[in-house]
Amino acid sequence: xxxxxxxxxxxxxxxxxxxxxxxxxxxxxxxxxxxxxxxxxxxxxxxxxxxxxxxxxxxxxxxxxxxxxxxxxxxxxxxxxxxxxxxxxxxxxxxxxxxxxxxxxxxxxxxxxxxxxxxxxxxxxxxxxxxxxxxxxxxxxxxxxxxxxxxxxxxxxxxxxxxxxxxxxxxxxxxxxxxxxxxxxxxxxxxxxxxxxxxxxxxxxxxxxxxxxxxxxxxxxxxxxxxxxxxxxxxxxxxxxxxxxxxxxxxxxxxxxxxxxxxxxxxxxxxxxxxxxxxxxxxxxxxxxxxxxxxxxxxxxxxxxxxxxxxxxxxxxxxxxxxxxxxxxxxxxxxxxxxxxxxxxxxxxxxxxxxxxxxxxxxxxxxxxxxxxxxxxxxxxxxxxxxxxxxxxxxxxxxxxxxxxxxxxxxxxxxxxxxxxxxxxxxxxxxxxxxxxxxxxxxxxxxxxxxxxxxxxxxxxxxxxxxxxxxxxxxxxxxxxxxxxxxxxxxxxxxxxxxxxxxxxxxxxxxxxxxxxxxxxxxxxxxxxxxxxxxxxxxxxxxx
Amino acid sequence: xxxxxxxxxxxxxxxxxxxxxxxxxxxxxxxxxxxxxxxxxxxxxxxxxxxxxxxxxxxxxxxxxxxxxxxxxxxxxxxxxxxxxxxxxxxxxxxxxxxxxxxxxxxxxxxxxxxxxxxxxxxxxxxxxxxxxxxxxxxxxxxxxxxxxxxxxxxxxxxxxxxxxxxxxxxxxxxxxxxxxxxxxxxxxxxxxxxxxxxxxxxxxxxxxxxxxxxxxxxxxxxxxxxxxxxxxxxxxxxxxxxxxxxxxxxxxxxxxxxxxxxxxxxxxxxxxxxxxxxxxxxxxxxxxxxxx
Numbered sequence: 145x146x147x148x149x150x151x152x153x154x155x156x157x158x159x160x161x162x163x164x165x166x167x168x169x170x171x172x173x174x175x176x177x178x179x180x181x182x183x184x185x186x187x188x189x190x191x192x193x194x195x196x197x198x199x200x201x202x203x204x205x206x207x208x209x210x211x212x213x214x215x216x217x218x219x220x221x222x223x224x225x226x227x228x229x230x231x232x233x234x235x236x237x238x239x240x241x242x243x244x245x246x247x248x249x250x251x252x253x254x255x256x257x258x259x260x261x262x263x264x265x266x267x268x269x270x271x272x273x274x275x276x277x278x279x280x281x282x283x284x285x286x287x288x289x290x291x292x293x294x295x296x297x298x299x300x301x302x303x304x305x306x307x308x309x310x311x312x313x314x315x316x317x318x319x320x321x322x323x324x325x326x327x328x329x330x331x332x333x334x335x336x337x338x339x340x341x342x343x344x345x346x347x348x349x350x351x352x353x354x355x356x357x358x359x360x361x362x363x364x365x366x367x368x369x370x371x372x373x374x375x376x377x378x379x380x381x382x383x384x385x386x387x388x389x390x391x392x393x394x395x396x397x398x399x400x401x402x403x404x405x406x407x408x409x410x411x412x413x414x415x416x417x418x419x420x421x422x423x424x425x426x427x428x429x430x431x432x433x434x435x436x437x438x439x440x441x442x443x444x445x446x447x448x449x450x451x452x453x454x455x456x457x458x459x460x461x462x463x464x465x466x467x468x469x470x471x472x473x474x475x476x477x478x479x480x481x482x483x484x485x486x487x488x489x490x491x492x493x494x495x496x497x498x499x500x501x502x503x504x505x506x507x508x509x510x511x512x513x514x515x516x517x518x519x520x521x522x523x524x525x526x527x528x529x530x531x532x533x534x535x536x537x538x539x540x541x542x543x544x545x546x547x548x549x550x551x552x553x554x555x556x557x558x559x560x561x562x563x564x565x566x567x568x569x570x571x572x573x574x575x576x577x578x579x580x581x582x583x584x585x586x587x588x589x590x591x592x593x594x595x596x597x598x599x600x601x602x603x604x605x606x607x608x609x610x611x612x613x614x615x616x617x618x619x620x621x622x623x624x625x626x627x628x629x630x631x632x633x634x635x636x637x638x639x640x641x642x643x644x645x646x647x648x649x650x651x652x653x654x655x656x657x658x659x660x661x662x663x664x665x666x667x668x669x670x671x672x673x674x675x676x677x678x679x680x681x682x683x684x685x686x687x688x
Numbered sequence: 689x690x691x692x693x694x695x696x697x698x699x700x701x702x703x704x705x706x707x708x709x710x711x712x713x714x715x716x717x718x719x720x721x722x723x724x725x726x727x728x729x730x731x732x733x734x735x736x737x738x739x740x741x742x743x744x745x746x747x748x749x750x751x752x753x754x755x756x757x758x759x760x761x762x763x764x765x766x767x768x769x770x771x772x773x774x775x776x777x778x779x780x781x782x783x784x785x786x787x788x789x790x791x792x793x794x795x796x797x798x799x800x801x802x803x804x805x806x807x808x809x810x811x812x813x814x815x816x817x818x819x820x821x822x823x824x825x826x827x828x829x830x831x832x833x834x835x836x837x838x839x840x841x842x843x844x845x846x847x848x849x850x851x852x853x854x855x856x857x858x859x860x861x862x863x864x865x866x867x868x869x870x871x872x873x874x875x876x877x878x879x880x881x882x883x884x885x886x887x888x889x890x891x892x893x894x895x896x897x898x899x900x901x902x903x904x905x906x907x908x909x910x911x912x913x914x915x916x917x918x919x920x921x922x923x924x925x926x927x928x929x930x931x932x933x934x935x936x937x938x939x940x941x942x943x944x945x946x947x948x949x950x951x952x953x954x955x956x957x958x959x960x961x962x963x964x965x966x967x968x969x970x971x972x973x974x975x976x977x978x979x980x981x
Contacts, residue, residue, distance in 0.1 A: 389940055409945050460749035465766055531922060536941040540766045543928045547747035547767075558927045561840075 175668065179376045181686040183667065185679070186385045186394055188405030190532040190563050194334035195345065195354070198270050200604050201279025201317040203427070203583055203676075207404065208382055210678040211356055212253070213319035213339030216244060216263070217310055218366040219585065219674040223482070225310045228366045229258060229320055229340065239305025239629060248296040250364045252322035253344045258364075260292035265323035267300075275330070278602035279584075282592050283312035305627040307634055308588035314675045315585055340364050342375040342682040354382040369683055370669060376685040388535065395420065395662055401686070402663040402670060402679065408537050411660050412467035420662055424469075425672035427657035428480050429584040430593060431473040432538075434545075434652040437576050439599070439612030442523060447505040449649035452525070452577075453491060454498035456652055457548040458541070465537040465544075470655040476590065476642055479656050483587035483638040490646045491653070498552040507553065516553035524555045525576040530566035533581060541654070542579075571605050578610050581657050583676050587638045591622040594645055611650040618644045722966035729960050732779040742770050744777035745928045753946050763948035765939065775952050778930035783960070785846050785924070785931075786912035790904050792850025793911070797857030798900075804858070805865025805896070806888060815862070819855045827852035828917060840923040849914045853907060860903060861896070868896040899972075906968030909961035916957050932957050 189204040197205040197213065216230040230244045250258040267290050270280040286309070289301035302309075312318060325338035336345050342365070343356035362374045383400060385391040392410040394400045396417070406414070406422070414420040434456075442448045459472045474491050477484030502508070507516040507523050516523040529542060539560065546556040556577065561569070569575050582593055592598055596619050598609035618641060625637035645651055659677050663670055669683035732739050748768035756763040762771035804815035822830065831848035838844040868874065869892055877887045918924050919933025927934075932953040939949025 389943065407941060409942055413944060457749075461747075461767070464749045464752040464768070536938060537766070539927070540938070544747045544749060544767050546928060547745060550745075560922050560927065565839075 175687070177371070177376055177669065177683075177685045178687065179685065180378050181688070182379045182381055183377050183402065183681060183684060183686060184381045184383060184400040185681070186383045186391050186400040186403045188386060188388055188391055188403070188535075190386075191351065191384045194330075195348070196321065196330075196333050196337040197317045197319055198266075198275055198277050198280050198321070199330065199334060200606075201277055201281070203581065203678075206316040206583070206676055206678045208354065209316050209319060209337070209339070210341075210673055210680055211343045211380060211382075212341035212345055212359075213316065213321060213337065214341050214364060214366075215316065215319050215675070216246075216313045218368070219311075219314050220368045221674050223480075223674070225314060226367050228314075229364060230313075233310070235629070239307075239627065240302050242300045242302070242309060243293075244298050244300070246296045246298060247364060250340050251361065252325070252338050252340050253359050253361075254322050254325055254338045256322045256324040256338075257295075258320065258340055259295040260298035261295070262323045263298045263320060264290040264292050265326060266318075266320050269321075269326050270318065273603040276604040277317075278604040278606040278608075279315070280317040281602050281604075282598075282608065283315060283318050283584075304623075305629065307626055307629055308586050308591075311584075311586035311588065316676060316678060343380055346379075352384060356380040356382065365682060368674075371683060375682050376669070377681060380681055386532070392662070395664065398664065401667050402661060404659070404661050404679070405535060406660040406662045407535060408466040408469045411469045411662065414662050419665055421665055423661040423663065423670070423672060425659045425661065425677035426478055426480050427581070427583045427659050427677050428478050428586070428675075429589040429657070430582045431475055431478050431484075432579060432581055432654045432657050433473075433476060434577055434579050434654065435611040436650055436652070437573075437578070437610065437612055438648075438650055439614075440573065440576070442505075442507070442525075443576055445505050446649060447501045448507070448523075451498040451501040451505070451552065452549060452554060453649050453652050454494045454501065455549045455552040455554060456545045457493045458491075458545065458652070458654060459493075461541045461544040462655060465540050466655070469660065470658055473653040473655045475653055476593075476645055476651055477587060481587050481589075483635050485639050485642045487643070487646050493548075495548075495552050502553060510553060513555075514550065514553065515555045522555055523553055524557065525549075526557050526559065526569075526574060527577040528559045528561055528566050528569040528575050529579070530563050531560050532563045532566075534579065535658070538579070538654075567606065570607075570610065571601070575610075579654070580610050582608060583657065585675055587634075588626055590638060590641050590645070591626050594641070594650070595619050595622045611645075613645065613648070613650050615644065615648070716970065718966050719970045722963040722970075725959050725963040726967065729779055729783065729956075729963070732776050733783040734780070736776045736780060739776045740770075740773045742773040744773045744930045745769065753942070755946075756948050762952040763946065765935075765946075765949055766942060771935075771948060771952055774930040774935060775932070775956050778932045778935060778953060779956065779960075781842070781925055781929060781931040782912055782915060782919075782933070782957070785842065785849065785915035786908045786960075788846045789849035789911040789915060790853065790907045792847055793853035793907065794857055794900060794904055796850065796854040797861055800854070800858035801861025801865065804862035805869070806892070812862075815858070819858045819862075822851075822855035827856075828914060831914065831918060832921075832923075835918070835923050842925050845915060845918045845924045849911050849918065852914070853911060857900075857903060857907070861900065864896040864899060865892060868892050871895070902968055902971045905964060905971055909964030909968065912964070913957060913961050 187207060189207055192205045197209040214229055216228060217225050218228040220226050230246050233244045235242050246260060252258060267284050267287055269275055270277050270284050286302045286304055286306045287300050288303045291299040293299050319339060322338035325333055342359050342362045344359050346357045347355040357379045358375050360374050365372055388407040391403045395403045411422055414422055436443045436449045438444055462470055462472050474486045474488040475484045502516055507518045509517050511517050529539060542558055546558055549556050584592060592608045594609055594613045596614040599607055599612055601607045621637050621641045625634050628634050666686055666688045668685050668687050673680045751764050751768035752766055754760050754764040760770050765771055800815045800819055803811040830852040834848040834851055835844055874891050877891050916933030919931045920937040924934055925931040935953040936950050942949055
């Protein structure tokens with residue numbers, strides 16, 4: 145593994161020497177952006193089955209679609225909503241009507257003009273059951289009517305006020321695509337969706353890579369971008385390298401320029417590598433947490449849920465497995481969400497308390513394997529783990545939780561599976577524990593994840609309320625929070641909601657959704673878009 | 689490996705390679721070592737408690753990634769579990785899968801082989817076509833297809849490996865039976881008017897099936913490697929059970945910080961597979977000499 149470095153060093157040395165010779169006055173190489181070249185990005189996320197982020201709507205789709213599809217609004221690094229394809233917006237006093245003014249000088253990459261009609265077609269596409277959208281579908285859930293008043297003016301009528309509407313619109317899963325392209329069959333649109341973004345999909349070799357070419361007519365950069373006009377890179381190569389060690393080795397050897405889903409041990413060793421830099425951009429929305437399925441036995445009993453949370457010893461594992469790159473979370477929400485409440489006292493580990501709780505709940509006999517039983521039935525928990533979404537360190541953490549749960553008498557069966565079998569287990573309710581990352585902009589993610597309405601599957605079959613939490617009081621609070629435009633009231637309602645979720649022992653928070661990018665020092669101008677922390681290569685250029 | 693053997697065994701029935709007895713075989717140092725290694729590994733597999741008293745699944749995050757030392761001979765893994773204990777307990781799983789898979793493969797092959805070697809034309813046609821179809825897919829791919837249908841787990845990965853080794857064995861058994869069926873002593877028995885059943889049971893099967901034992905011994909080594917490959921791909925035992933291939937796979941993530949996580953289970957796989965192969969070869973040499981003499 146040191147071989148690539150020994151190659152890189154002389155090269156870097158020669159390069160800087162050449163630069164120094166060129167301009168003796170400046171000791172630092174001048175950082176004037178250079179146009180051209182191909183940047184190679186290697187992702188460890190699953191390869192999307194469909195490149196249209198409306199269909200389904202998961203993070204792998206967000207990662208790549210950010211390169212070619214844009215949203216009505218964006219978010220700056222201070223967390224404020226900023227204009228993008230929409231230039232301004234107004235909300236009516238009753239909160240039921242929203243008017244958006246759109247840019248009138250933008251075209252999709254197939255030549256179709258971007259206008260109010262296009263926005264209308266997109267929202268209808270999201271709502272159409274045939275699209276099988278889940279994330280985007282939920283995000284536009286309150287939109288009842290869409291009216292293309294003028295080419296640059298679209299009006300949304302809502303069924304109830306939606307304080308999260310702008311946050312919803314900032315997400316890549318609600319990105320705006322060419323209505324002409326959407327008319328094609330879904331299978332075709334999945335291969336080559338058309339947006340207004342800085343890059344255009346040109347080729348997709350399955351299981352290998354996607355090639356994106358620069359959009360030469362690009363003119364719709366968000367306000368917080370570094371430049372205007374087309375992107376600097378000629379093209380992007382988007383490779384799928386699921387294996388973390390291989391991905392990191394490819395970065396070290398200079399084969400790829402940027403990788404995502406970097407492993408904790410690699411992040412820690414990269415800090416001593418002068419050729420590699422790290423970008424830590426935690427995803428917004430929920431924290432990474434384990435949901436306890438309260439919809440079926442044995443977790444329909446709050447004592448059993450509390451016993452599991454008291455039994456699971458999480459913090460020491462996070463410290464050793466993550467090499468100091470992840471911090472234990474005690475909140476249902478990501479640390480980047482201002483509404484998040486951290487409650488460390490609710491998640492203390494106490495094996496004795498766990499045992500007492502299980503005794504009280506009737507799981508008071510112990511079988512020959514050391515597991516608790518009740519009426520001859522063993523206290524078994526099925527835990528399907530998506531190996532596409534859980535990095536090895538997380539899988540090891542689950543094994544540690546399995547071990548500490550065993551100490552009090554829980555039998556946890558870990559089932560490592562691929563993404564589709566994992567969805568299968570969730571759809572058929574064959575799970576007691578599950579870790580399902582959920583990214584959404586804003587605390588309204590609580591409504592998506594824990595409102596009883598979310599037990600009803602979206603058209604894709606996915607339902608987000610995997611804890612199957614059904615509490616009318618909580619529903620009421622979450623609905624109120626999503627309707628009030630009073631920010632202080634909204635925050636206090638979300639705090640109240642979190643305390644109900646935490647006190648009901650429905651969730652075991654682990655850490656923020658880890659989102660560490662490692663990139664070569666030759667890559668300049670690379671950043672994560674503040675909306676959902678997906679990478680954007682619009683401003684990026686290669687300093688080679 | 690089986691393809692090479694097929695050629696060798698079918699020729700062996702005719703020519704005697706020279707008189708070599710058990711002594712000659714045992715005097716071979718390699719066989720001694722192989723036997724010794726297998727003895728240790730078998731003991732480990734059958735009674736791991738004799739070798740270590742520790743619990744292979746005992747987690748201790750505070751002791752993660754410790755280098756090999758007197759207290760942890762092979763170091764500790766990412767969850768602070770003792771790698772030595774896990775290698776010891778992994779022997780049972782890996783060996784069980786290897787041996788069971790070979791038994792499954794041989795049994796299936798025996799049915800196909802007997803049908804082809806002793807059955808009528810139709811039987812031979814059917815079994816040969818089945819074997820050809822199975823041969824069309826590379827062994828490990830066949831195993832993966834089976835797992836994709838039946839779902840991962842110890843039982844399915846055992847059957848999968850067995851299934852993928854079966855066509856090779858079936859071909860050998862068929863050709864072996866065919867050559868014995870035409871041998872002089874079988875012809876003599878037919879002339880003497882013995883019944884078909886008696887000829888088959890008394891003359892054909894013993895002569896033809898003796899090499900199967902040898903094949904099986906050689907096959908176990910290969911099956912262990914394959915089972916480890918499946919474990920490496922995450923298709924074998926469920927966590928946290930110790931299995932060499934799975935250990936190799938999870939240790940690979942940390943190969944730059946903890947070499948001992950991959951080296952020790954890797955060595956165990958190599959030692960076991962190599963020992964079975966050495967032993968199988970020695971047995972093969974002896975069988976050839978016996979059949980010939």
